[in-house]
Amino acid sequence: xxxxxxxxxxxxxxxxxxxxxxxxxxxxxxxxxxxxxxxxxxxxxxxxxxxxxxxxxxxxxxxxxxxxxxxxxxxxxxxxxxxxxxxxxxxxxxxxxxxxxxxxxxxxxxxxxxxxxxxxxxxxxxxxxxxxxxxxxxxxxxxxxxxxxxxxxxxxxxxxxxxxxxxxxxxxxxxxxxxxxxxxxxxxxxxxxxxxxxxxxxxxxxxxxxxxxxxxxxxxxxxxxxxxxxxxxxxxxxxxxxxxxxxxxxxxxxxxxxxxxxxxxxxxxxxxxxxxxxxxxxxxxxxxxxxxxxxxxxxxxxxxxxxxxxxxxxxxxxxxxxxxxxxxxxxxxxxxxxxxx
Amino acid sequence: xxxxxxxxxxxxxxxxxxxxxxxxxxxxxxxxxxxxxxxxxxxxxxxxxxxxxxxxxxxxxxxxxxxxxxxxxxxxxxxxxxxxxxxxxxxxxxxxxxxxxxxxxxxxxxxxxxxxxxxxxxxxxxxxxxxxxxxxxxxxxxxxxxxxxxxxxxxxxxxxxxxxxxxxxxxxxxxxxxxxxxxxxxxxxxxxxxxxxxxxxxxxxxxxxxxxxxxxxxxxxxxxxxxxxxxxxxxxxxxxxxxxxxxxxxxxxxxxxxxxxxxxxxxxxxxxxxxxxxxxxxxxxxxxxx
Numbered sequence: 001x002x003x004x005x006x007x008x009x010x011x012x013x014x015x016x017x018x019x020x021x022x023x024x025x026x027x028x029x030x031x032x033x034x035x036x037x038x039x040x041x042x043x044x045x046x047x048x049x050x051x052x053x054x055x056x057x058x059x060x061x062x063x064x065x066x067x068x069x070x071x072x073x074x075x076x077x078x079x080x081x082x083x084x085x086x087x088x089x090x091x092x093x094x095x096x097x098x099x100x101x102x103x104x105x106x107x108x109x110x111x112x113x114x115x116x117x118x119x120x121x122x123x124x125x126x127x128x129x130x131x132x133x134x135x136x137x138x139x140x141x142x143x144x145x146x147x148x149x150x151x152x153x154x155x156x157x158x159x160x161x162x163x164x165x166x167x168x169x170x171x172x173x174x175x176x177x178x179x180x181x182x183x184x185x186x187x188x189x190x191x192x193x194x195x196x197x198x199x200x201x202x203x204x205x206x207x208x209x210x211x212x213x214x215x216x217x218x219x220x221x222x223x224x225x226x227x228x229x230x231x232x233x234x235x236x237x238x239x240x241x242x243x244x245x246x247x248x249x250x251x252x253x254x255x256x257x258x259x260x261x262x263x264x265x266x267x268x269x270x271x272x273x274x275x276x277x278x279x280x281x282x283x284x285x286x287x288x289x290x291x292x293x294x295x296x297x298x299x300x301x302x303x304x305x306x307x308x309x310x311x312x313x314x315x316x317x318x319x320x321x322x323x324x325x326x327x328x329x330x331x332x333x334x335x336x337x338x339x340x341x
Numbered sequence: 342x343x344x345x346x347x348x349x350x351x352x353x354x355x356x357x358x359x360x361x362x363x364x365x366x367x368x369x370x371x372x373x374x375x376x377x378x379x380x381x382x383x384x385x386x387x388x389x390x391x392x393x394x395x396x397x398x399x400x401x402x403x404x405x406x407x408x409x410x411x412x413x414x415x416x417x418x419x420x421x422x423x424x425x426x427x428x429x430x431x432x433x434x435x436x437x438x439x440x441x442x443x444x445x446x447x448x449x450x451x452x453x454x455x456x457x458x459x460x461x462x463x464x465x466x467x468x469x470x471x472x473x474x475x476x477x478x479x480x481x482x483x484x485x486x487x488x489x490x491x492x493x494x495x496x497x498x499x500x501x502x503x504x505x506x507x508x509x510x511x512x513x514x515x516x517x518x519x520x521x522x523x524x525x526x527x528x529x530x531x532x533x534x535x536x537x538x539x540x541x542x543x544x545x546x547x548x549x550x551x552x553x554x555x556x557x558x559x560x561x562x563x564x565x566x567x568x569x570x571x572x573x574x575x576x577x578x579x580x581x582x583x584x585x586x587x588x589x590x591x592x593x594x595x596x597x598x599x600x601x602x603x604x605x606x607x608x609x610x611x612x613x614x615x616x617x618x619x620x621x622x623x624x625x626x627x628x629x630x631x
Contacts, residue, residue: 067436115616119623121436122379126575127619129568134612141605253564257444264441294455301448308442309430 017193026275030178034171041170047282048177049239052184054262054274056231059188061260062269063197064224065204066117069256070128071232073112073135076251078105078233083152083246084145092158098180098237105233106226108135113225117218129253136251151247155240166242173242180238184231188271191227200224201269261300264307267316276315346480351598357486359593360493361555364548366573366585367500368541374517374580375537378431379439382446383545384563384570389450390416390546391558392458399466412550413543420542424535447563455560462557489551496544500582513537517580572615578625588626 033044057071078101085100086092116127139146146152159165164172191197202210203217211217240246249255258281266277289296311318369383390412397408427446431439467485474481504510516523516530524530549558556566573592577584595614599607618626 061437067440069440115620118620122373122571122575122579123619123623123625125379125436125440126568126571127616129571130612130616130619133568134609134616137609137612141609253567257564260441260444264437268437294452297448298452298456301445301450301452304441304445304448305427308434308438308445309427312438 023272026272027182034174034178038169038171041174043282045170045173045177045242046239047278048174048181049235049242050259050262050282051274051278052177052181052238053232053235054259054266054278055184055188055271056228056235057259058263058269058271058274059231060225060228061263062273063192063204064200064221064228066221066225067125068116068128069125069253069260070130070132071228071259072251072253072255073128073132074105074109074229074232075236075239075255076132076135076139076246077108078102078236079240079246079250080139080146080152080236081105081233082237082240083155086155086157086241087152088145092156094157094160094176094241097157097241098234101237101240102230102234105236106230108233109226109229110222113222113229117221117225132251132253132256136248139251140248146246149248151245152240153245155244155246157241157244166244177238177242180234184234185271192271196220196223261304263314264304265314267314267320270314270316270320273314273316280315347601349480350482351601352594353482353490354486355594355597356493356590357489357593358555358597359589359591360489361548361552362569362573362593363493363586363589364496364551365545366548366570366577366589367496367582368538368544369570370574370577370579370581370585371513371517372538372541373574375513376428376432376534378428379436379443380428381440381443381567381571382450382563383541384566385446385450386416386420386542386545387549387552387570388454388558388560388562389419389549390543391549391553391562392454392463393546394550395463395465395553395558398468399464405468405471409547409550412546416546417539417543421535421539423542424538428538429531429534447567450563451560458560460560462559465553465558467554485554489555492547492551496547497582497586504582568612572611574625576615576618576625578627581627584625584627 030044030048033040037044053075056074060066060068060071081104082097082101085097091097112128112131116124116131119127140148143149157166160172160176166172166176192201199210199215200220203215203220207217236250239250262277262281263273264277265281266273266275284299285296288299307314365384365387368386369380372378372380372383393415394408394412397403397411398405401408403411427442431442434442471485471488474483475487476482504513512523512528512533515526516528516533520530549556549562556562569592573585573588576591577586577588592611596607596611599610603610
């Protein structure tokens with residue numbers, strides 16, 4: 001490989017890691033909603049929390065290529081950890097709850113990952129599902145701690161920074177969720193640009209080759225699994241705090257399925273798929289289930305089938321293909337022909 | 342004597358439940374092994390078959406054998422059409438796409454059945470001949486469950502004989518083992534896929550119909566029981582006839598026993614056991630390592 005081509009490849013990689021002007025759009029939108037649509041702040045906070053959860057799943061499914069059905073296990077574990085901490089231990093400082101939820105999610109992740117990641121394909125799907133159902137049953141049975149099927153209520157959070165109360169207008173929970181989301185986004189953005197982040201994508205593309213060039217595939221997969229689990233735990237803890245309620249639904253297969261759907265809708269392994277898919281999902285759900293929730297499920301199913309058959313990559317995938325046809329493709333092909341000659 | 346009767350009761354009741362699980366899951370196991378598609382929506386076929394049979398029984402007043410036959414053929418045809426139109430496009434698709442696609446089908450199926458039949462479980466009306474019990478001295482066992490055991494074992498025997506001792510069976514085994522080689526040797530794999538998918542769907546319909554009293558028919562059937570069906574397939578091992586049979590017996594009897602000993606913890610123990618088995622043997626108890 002000649003040195004100028006090598007330099008241009010390195011340059012292209014660095015350019016990809018640099019912040020793009022478009023990346024300010026989600027934050028701009030979030031700010032606009034805060035000032036222009038105060039009636040939607042409660043819903044908005046739930047959208048923001050779900051984005052964090054979807055991001056953690058994108059890290060696992062999109063970037064690491066590990067398809068699971070049980071990601072809600074870590075979300076639920078984080079939620080119950082934060083809930084029990086508040087109700088039973090009486091520690092109701094929000095950031096402590098977030099930290100505990102993150103740690104519990106990560107610990108459940110690393111312990112289950114040690115077993116789940118030994119397998120592939122169907123076995124992995126079922127093991128992850130079994131883990132989720134196992135935790136759900138455990139939460140259902142340990143009703144002294146978790147409230148069982150009635151859910152865990154009676155959480156009352158201390159004011160944020162000792163000052164801002166979780167009010168009914170949703171202002172505090174919206175900004176709180178937005179802040180946590182921003183930190184998560186920053187973390188992911190940086191993580192994916194590190195050699196470790198790149199190697200995880202490499203393992204997704206070709207695990208054998210990554211092992212051949214000296215990467216410890218199992219250890220890296222376990223690391224990314226744990227990080228994704230911890231982030232899901234964080235999202236769960238945040239959800240528990242802003243709802244001041246934890247239910248068995250947070251440990252359900254339906255929730256795992258919903259997040260998968262959002263990811264498919266927005267676009268997998270694109271980071272911004274979560275930012276786009278989640279609000280689209282919430283708005284569509286609101287609009288389509290107004291008359292009858294049955295119709296909503298029907299259209300959702302139809303949409304999923306259509307995405308898989310005709311529009312792989314979701315909304316962002318379609319956009320990327322559309323723009324690619326206009327702009328990226330000629331550039332790529334000219335670079336290719338240069339490299340060949 | 343009382344203990345013996347209890348143990349026998351648990352075994353037989355467990356076996357009856359196991360045969361329903363087997364009828365529904367065997368098609369899933371073979372199609373997954375053959376086509377390599379993670380079809381999470383398999384339960385839809387069982388549910389559709391069950392609804393069809395019950396409608397024919399109660400609304401049309403058909404006899405049970407006739408209703409079962411029509412349901413089997415109807416759902417098998419539906420399976421063949423769906424394989425040709427939809428599943429055929431999923432060959433070689435990523436695991437994520439297969440999961441998303443089949444979750445989509447579950448949503449559609451659930452919504453469609455809820456729209457037509459309402460959200461509640463439908464009433465199962467068994468023929469009078471099946472409502473009684475068979476007695477041996479002091480021990481008695483419901484006729485209906487005896488029928489489940491007999492039909493499950495009969496289907497297993499028929500499938501096992503045809504897969505081990507017929508030419509079509511040999512073609513199926515060859516294609517599970519190595520599709521490219523089978524194709525090269527002149528096996529019409531395309532037709533084989535459709536045929537096996539249709540048979541699997543039909544058997545699921547049979548299981549859904551016969552098992553309707555044990556596993557109630559309601560719109561969320563496919564997602565609620567997804568884990569049970571998948572567990573039978575995974576523990577048994579993909580692509581075999583024998584694997585899901587013994588896995589279903591294991592699951593059915595263990596589940597029934599747990600429900601008797603510690604009703605609250607039955608589900609917990611089942612999932613813990615599955616977790617342990619699959620961690621130690623990821624290809625299942627009878628699976629072929631691939």
